[in-house]
Amino acid sequence: MSGPDTDTTTATAATRIEARSRLRWWREVLYVAAFYGIYSAVRNIFGSAGGVGRAAVDIAFNHAKAVIAIQDAIGLWFEPELQDWYLDLPANGGIRIWNIYYGTAHFVVTVVALVWMFRRQPERYPVWRNTLAAMTALALIGFASFSLMPPRLLDDTSVYGACRGAEKACHGYQVTDTLAVYGGLWSFDSGAMAQVSNQYAAMPSMHTGWSTWCAIVLWPLVRRRWVRALVVAYPVATVFCILVTGNHYWLDAVGGLVALGAGWLIGSRLATFTAGRALAKAGPAR
Numbered sequence: 001m002s003g004p005d006t007d008t009t010t011a012t013a014a015t016r017i018e019a020r021s022r023l024r025w026w027r028e029v030l031y032v033a034a035f036y037g038i039y040s041a042v043r044n045i046f047g048s049a050g051g052v053g054r055a056a057v058d059i060a061f062n063h064a065k066a067v068i069a070i071q072d073a074i075g076l077w078f079e080p081e082l083q084d085w086y087l088d089l090p091a092n093g094g095i096r097i098w099n100i101y102y103g104t105a106h107f108v109v110t111v112v113a114l115v116w117m118f119r120r121q122p123e124r125y126p127v128w129r130n131t132l133a134a135m136t137a138l139a140l141i142g143f144a145s146f147s148l149m150p151p152r153l154l155d156d157t158s159v160y161g162a163c164r165g166a167e168k169a170c171h172g173y174q175v176t177d178t179l180a181v182y183g184g185l186w187s188f189d190s191g192a193m194a195q196v197s198n199q200y201a202a203m204p205s206m207h208t209g210w211s212t213w214c215a216i217v218l219w220p221l222v223r224r225r226w227v228r229a230l231v232v233a234y235p236v237a238t239v240f241c242i243l244v245t246g247n248h249y250w251l252d253a254v255g256g257l258v259a260l261g262a263g264w265l266i267g268s269r270l271a272t273f274t275a276g277r278a279l280a281k282a283g284p285a286r
Helices: 004-021 025-043 056-075 079-089 090-120 125-145 176-181 191-196 206-221 225-246 249-280
Strands: none
Touching: 025 125, 025 206, 056 249, 079 225, 090 125, 090 176, 090 206, 090 225, 125 206, 125 249, 206 225, 206 249, 225 249
């Protein structure tokens, strides 16, 4: 004997089957791979990729000073103190783990969330796939129009640093490049990485945008309280990571959340438009 709960479950299952039937995993893989390839290529046209001249360094440094001035004006320029406190902990707070986290979780967790949603809740997939794409595309505007020197380069003497051609810590910001000092799985200073990485792509922070996107996507997929606690902790830990490793200012994190919100507005409307066109093309139900 069927009841309201059975009918609801059946309708939900039917919706998922219908949604999944419109999606093809191989096509989604091609979409994601192509989009990320284009994003990486465009992102690395600007900023520091492939080496920079003095003018580009100065522009990125001036933008950094503007961000610092805003944070300082409201009494929230705390990144150097936060890092000093953390690195003074026993074993430097295990900072190398955060360096590895910074370079891996950003990609691994996002892929897991995308695939899991595709498999378990395909009816949600188009909106949040579009949101991820739109947010990431919007970030390119920030990278291109506002090259921003991250905190770790404020006193750096490398070709990308504000103290290029001068003594170390020439500006007195005292922020450590933890990846260069304590190591990780890779280094910005390696030849290959320096050629393909835009070190001034700091505003907005896609580590923040993507990790928050992951939390929103994963929340309805998990039921256990401890797993939900991990889901909520993930973007919080990511923001802490980008600050303590000297890779971002907290305003970059705010920029990442703004990009996420704008990406959702674009992504949800695009998904609605696409679904409407698909229904119109299919014709009236018989």
